[in-house]
Amino acid sequence: MKKTKQLFASATLVTLGLQSAHADYALNLMQGVTKVSNDIYDLHMLILWVCVFIGIAVFGTMFYSMYHHRKSRGHQAANFHENTTVEIIWTIIPTIILVAMAIPATKTMIELDNVQNSDMSIKVTGKQWYWDYEYLGTGVHFESHLDAASEKAHRDGSDPHGVPHYLLNVDRPLVVPVGKKIRFVFTSADVIHSWWVPDLGWKKDANPGFINEAWTSVDKPGTYRGQCTELCGRDHGFMPIVVIAMEQNDYDNWVKTTLAKQEEKPDLSDLSREQLMANGAAVYLKNCVSCHQIDGAGAPGDYPALRGSAKVNAGVDPLIGFLQAGTSKMPSFAKLKDNELAAVITYIRNAPELGNKVGDEIQPKAITPVYDDDDK
Ligand SMILES: [Cu+2]
Numbered sequence: 487m488k489k490t491k492q493l494f495a496s497a498t499l500v501t502l503g504l505q506s507a508h509a510d511y512a513l514n515l516m517q518g519v520t521k522v523s524n525d526i527y528d529l530h531m532l533i534l535w536v537c538v539f540i541g542i543a544v545f546g547t548m549f550y551s552m553y554h555h556r557k558s559r560g561h562q563a564a565n566f567h568e569n570t571t572v573e574i575i576w577t578i579i580p581t582i583i584l585v586a587m588a589i590p591a592t593k594t595m596i597e598l599d600n601v602q603n604s605d606m607s608i609k610v611t612g613k614q615w616y617w618d619y620e621y622l623g624t625g626v627h628f629e630s631h632l633d634a635a636s637e638k639a640h641r642d643g644s645d646p647h648g649v650p651h652y653l654l655n656v657d658r659p660l661v662v663p664v665g666k667k668i669r670f671v672f673t674s675a676d677v678i679h680s681w682w683v684p685d686l687g688w689k690k691d692a693n694p695g696f697i698n699e700a701w702t703s704v705d706k707p708g709t710y711r712g713q714c715t716e717l718c719g720r721d722h723g724f725m726p727i728v729v730i731a732m733e734q735n736d737y738d739n740w741v742k743t744t745l746a747k748q749e750e751k752p753d754l755s756d757l758s759r760e761q762l763m764a765n766g767a768a769v770y771l772k773n774c775v776s777c778h779q780i781d782g783a784g785a786p787g788d789y790p791a792l793r794g795s796a797k798v799n800a801g802v803d804p805l806i807g808f809l810q811a812g813t814s815k816m817p818s819f820a821k822l823k824d825n826e827l828a829a830v831i832t833y834i835r836n837a838p839e840l841g842n843k844v845g846d847e848i849q850p851k852a853i854t855p856v857y858d859d860d861d862k
Contacts, residue, residue, distance in 0.1 A: 526598075533591075598700075610673075614721065617679075633651075636652050660729045682713060753825060755850070767833055781841070782837070802848055
């Protein structure tokens with residue numbers, strides 16, 4: 487008994503301590519920032535209280551009966567085996583309770599699935615290991631990768647405590663207007679991913695060759711974070727989601743500047759060696775590091791090493807062609823702009839951290855298209 491008391495006291499202290507240290511880590515389901523997420527929360531609370539009531543009623547009756555009608559008081563066990571009335575009662579009451587709970591649950595599920603009359607649609611494609619967002623009918627289309635600070639800290643083993651929103655930050659967040667019904671269509675380019683932002687109240691699988699739908703309407707401007715929640719390979723933990731909800735005016739401006747930036751022609755003028763190497767390191771960190779690793783060692787058996795690789799260190803033209811075309815194992819990097827491709831090729835051929843030292847510089851003008859990407 488004493489031990490149980492001590493255990494209970496320490497568990498209470500730990501819980502209190504955790505709650506004061508991390509006020510955000512409450513025990514209950516979060517309410518979120520949309521009507522649907524609040525409806526889900528209300529449904530959860532309703533069902534919880536129904537369960538609490540049933541639990542107290544059933545266990546209360548049991549404990550009362552066991553204590554007050556115990557054998558030592560001389561009670562005899564009643565015999566109501568095959569009592570039709572009792573059997574009807576204990577079938578009908580739970581049925582009524584289940585049907586009563588199913589009504590609000592079904593209402594919420596129908597609401598969750600109703601993507602009709604949406605104001606805009608965003609196609610979300612899960613890829614190993616980042617998200618691709620396409621605002622249908624607007625021309626806005628971009629990739630959202632883990633932010634460079636998180637990527638670097640987790641790759642080179644430096645202290646992540648100084649990195650704001652470590653592993654929960656991206657280079658380009660999904661921006662949406664508040665108060666608008668936004669329909670999402672989900673698919674995947676490779677394996678099953680799952681798009682989950684807890685504040686929106688749901689998660690949805692992104693399956694290859696299949697379209698799933700969901701919708702949201704965010705009430706409050708703000709930044710909402712989430713993660714891929716389907717085990718999708720070695721970097722599953724490194725493809726977070728950031729949603730920024732803003733007022734309609736700000737959103738319209740964001741669309742305008744995003745489109746203008748998308749249409750900007752890349753600057754293809756010659757760069758210094760330092761610039762090429764610095765730009766190349768950034769492109770490498772975003773696009774190559776998850777397979778070929780921060781030191782270029784790759785993953786034996788799965789991803790070839792760049793360190794000392796014949797393909798990397800030999801002629802430039804075959805390497806350019808190889809990167810643009812891709813293979814069955816490596817995606818095409820024709821999506822990179824010529825200045826990015828030139829920088830990353832300079833970097834992989836010359837970075838001391840990758841162990842290569844060809845001693846050349848590849849300028850953007852040296853990139854010749856061998857593969858046409860439909861998206862450009
Ligand atoms: Cu994933």
